[in-house]
Amino acid sequence: MNRYPRVVIDLHKVEMNTKLLVEKCSSNNLSIMGVTKAFCAEPRVVEAMVKGGISYIADSRIDNIKKVAEYQVPKVLLRLPMKSEIDDLVRLVDISLNSEIETIRAIDVAAGKLERIHKIILMVELGDLREGILPEDLRTVVDEVVKLDNISLAGLGVNLTCYGGVIPSEGNLGELLNLAEVIKKEYGINLEIISGGNSSSLYLIDEGRMPEGINNLRLGEAILLGRETAYGERVEGASSDSYVLEAEIIELKSKPSIPTGEIGMDAFGNKPQFEDRGVRRRAILAVGRQDIDPDGLIPRDPNITVIGASSDHLIMDVEESENNYEIGDILSFDLEYGALLKAMTSNYIGKDFIEK
Incomplete structure (x- = not known):
């Protein structure tokens, strides 16, 4: 007998949605971080996303990342790290999103003890008013980051829509690209990841307006529910009833x-x-x-x-x-x-x- 209430999850539809979005993004030179937090990184759903072709497994909680340690896919911590979890972070996570230099210094120390290099993406505040370094303060942070022995600056990222409802645009994503270019010129670092937001950025692909150089999106809702989140429109061809x-x-x-x-x-x-x-x-x-x-x-x-x-x-x-x-x-x-x-x-x- 079935147990109620229950959620019925169609793994095939999750996989097909993932494949569709991977194809959409890869045709625009974008990789996908598959965001697993909405379903607590349930391994069977993660498996469907991995089969669908995600390039990274991304979650906000270390406890969820522990569930998927077996997958040979880079793990990303989406929420800014807590200092109290840094030992687990450097053991279990390949890349973390950061905005506080004090935390980054602590990650450097912990990574040094394990003789590891930990990659970071610096989050930039471009209007949504959640996490992020103000653009005028970015050089000051990078000045310190490049001096750390066990930290690799892998990229820049931005959060939009989640808190303030600010919609991704050619303007704010263009500003992110300009900052990446400054880092390349001033520090000689060619950043591997320029993460242009989440499911709310997908409409820019459909309209042919995704700025060239944005090469990553962090997708959760679009994969799970087949919907972009800037205007709440269905992703063409995706299932909304997974x-x-x-x-x-x-x-x-x-x-x-x-x-x-x-x-x-x-x-x-x-x-x-x-x-x-x-x-x-x-x-x-x-x-x-x-x-x-x-x-x-x-x-x-x-x-x-x-x-x-x-x-x-x-x-x-x-x-x-x-x-x-x-x-x-x-x-x-x-x-x-x-x-x-x-x-x-x-x-x-x-x-x-x-x-x-």
Whole structure:
């Protein structure tokens, strides 16, 4: 018997999405870092991405990178390293993204003890206001980096869209290339990686506007959900249903659409708002905010809608569905990225795999 709630992962679709994107990027001289954090680096999904042709395995957490140590593919730590994890970093990771010279010095010391050279990509702040060195401060950092014995400056990178929503453009990616050219001229370093962002940069390829010299993208959502993230458009030819959430109905009743009594805060400190739609048929599913983001669920039955959720319950309006649902029936949902991230992280959601 299947365990519910569960996420069903189609490994073949993940592999095919990866191949499609590898071909798209390689035709524009771009390698791909396959971002594995959304599914906690589950080895079977990583295997599908490796088969699809990714050049690097990239994750934000050392614990996830430990799961995929067996793969002979360079490992990249995406989140800036914590000083407390540097010993593991130099043992397990080939390349890390950095913006703090103090941390880089500590990596140099740890790498020296193991007689290793650790590669770094310096992240540059180009408007999104997450991690990154301000462009005017980059030379100061590089001045110190080139003096370190166990650090190799492998490249420059930029994060866009993830925090501030700033869209990659010929302008900001061109600025990244200009900084790489400065490093080449002033320090004689021909950087091997110029990483121009994530799935939000893909639209530049489609429009023929990806600046020449950007040679790497860090792709997660585009591979997993078949979507670019600048405008939320589908990647042509990619599957958007590699991941499907299934959850079981535990209550079916017709109830008013507005609560009775004075409205205060809900379990998450918000004061909810309700629309009076009369008495409606409602289904409660055995999954909640501890496991998923209800706003990121797309019901596969087009005639039902998500009303809301508490920690452990997802409440659906099924009044207009053509299906005569019963207790114990299973409802299926496609997932947006935030819902996928939470579902794959939750220990309370089963993970099942489709091989072909």
